[in-house]
Amino acid sequence: GIQVEQSPPDLILQEGANSTLRCNFSDSVNNLQWFHQNPWGQLINLFYIPSGTKQNGRLSATTVATERYSLLYISSSQTTDSGVYFCAVATTSGSRLTFGEGTQLTVNP
Amino acid sequence: GAVVSQHPSRVICKSGTSVKIECRSLDFQATTMFWYRQFPKQSLMLMATSNEGSKATYEQGVEKDKFLINHASLTLSTLTVTSAHPEDSSFYICSALGQNTGELFFGEGSRLTVL
Numbered sequence: 001g002i003q004v005e006q007s008p009p010d011l012i013l014q015e016g017a018n019s020t021l022r023c024n025f026s027d028s029v030n031n032l033q034w035f036h037q038n039p040w041g042q043l044i045n046l047f048y049i050p051s052g053t054k055q056n057g058r059l060s061a062t063t064v065a066t067e068r069y070s071l072l073y074i075s076s077s078q079t080t081d082s083g084v085y086f087c088a089v090a091t092t093s094g095s096r097l098t099f100g101e102g103t104q105l106t107v108n109p
Numbered sequence: 110g111a112v113v114s115q116h117p118s119r120v121i122c123k124s125g126t127s128v129k130i131e132c133r134s135l136d137f138q139a140t141t142m143f144w145y146r147q148f149p150k151q152s153l154m155l156m157a158t159s160n161e162g163s164k165a166t167y168e169q170g171v172e173k174d175k176f177l178i179n180h181a182s183l184t185l186s187t188l189t190v191t192s193a194h195p196e197d198s199s200f201y202i203c204s205a206l207g208q209n210t211g212e213l214f215f216g217e218g219s220r221l222t223v224l
Contacts, residue, residue, distance in 0.1 A: 030211065031211045031212070031213075033212065033213065035215075040217070040218075041147075041200055041202070041217070041218040041220065042215070042217045042218060043202065043215040043218075045212070045214060045215075048210070048211070048212040050211070086152065086153070088153075088213075090211075090213075096143050096155050096158055097143075097155075097204070097213055098155070099152045099153045099154075100152065101151075101152045102152055
């Protein structure tokens with residue numbers, strides 16, 4: 001099956017700093033999603049981005065499908081950004097997602 | 110976005126009992142739902158694909174007789190953990206495909222503790 005690698009596994013920032021999270025995948029994909037898992041476990045949809053670039057407030061994401069990677073940018077980080085960020089991909093549209101191992105982000109005040 | 114709701118959010122049960130978890134798509138119809146399992150400090154692992162009106166498709170290593178999945182309507186899928194044991198304690202999360210989109214939406218998750 002498809003392999004999904006996220007880096008870095010852990011990231012500690014001071015409030016206000018910027019960061020870039022990376023997701024590499026081993027095969028062509030028709031779906032790529034970024035999630036933030038909050039402390040209660042709920043997965044919050046950040047981006048549905050099988051290709052191209054999107055922005056939502058302080059967050060933006062870029063997927064370069066031909067080179068099999070995606071980046072999640074967090075600018076002016078806040079303590080509420082802390083949590084685990086997952087990248088997940090599917091090789092067929094509408095099929096199950098395969099998750100990476102996640103990036104544990106800690107933003108200190 | 111589409112809303113997926115799970116119930117219960119937390120359940121504690123004794124070893125040997127069965128527990129049912131419900132997953133509902135609140136504002137859309139979902140012909141396909143997915144059930145994931147997450148152990149502490151780990152990623153999400155797919156357990157099974159639930160198809161409305163037909164049998165679920167289980168991932169390798171997942172016991173279908175232990176994790177019963179029923180998808181009887183376009184808005185409801187259920188996961189029943191039968192004869193639960195402490196090693197079944199985990200966080201179970203369902204997801205559904207939004208209508209007219211390839212995006213998957215997730216429920217709040219259900220934390221099962223088996224004593």
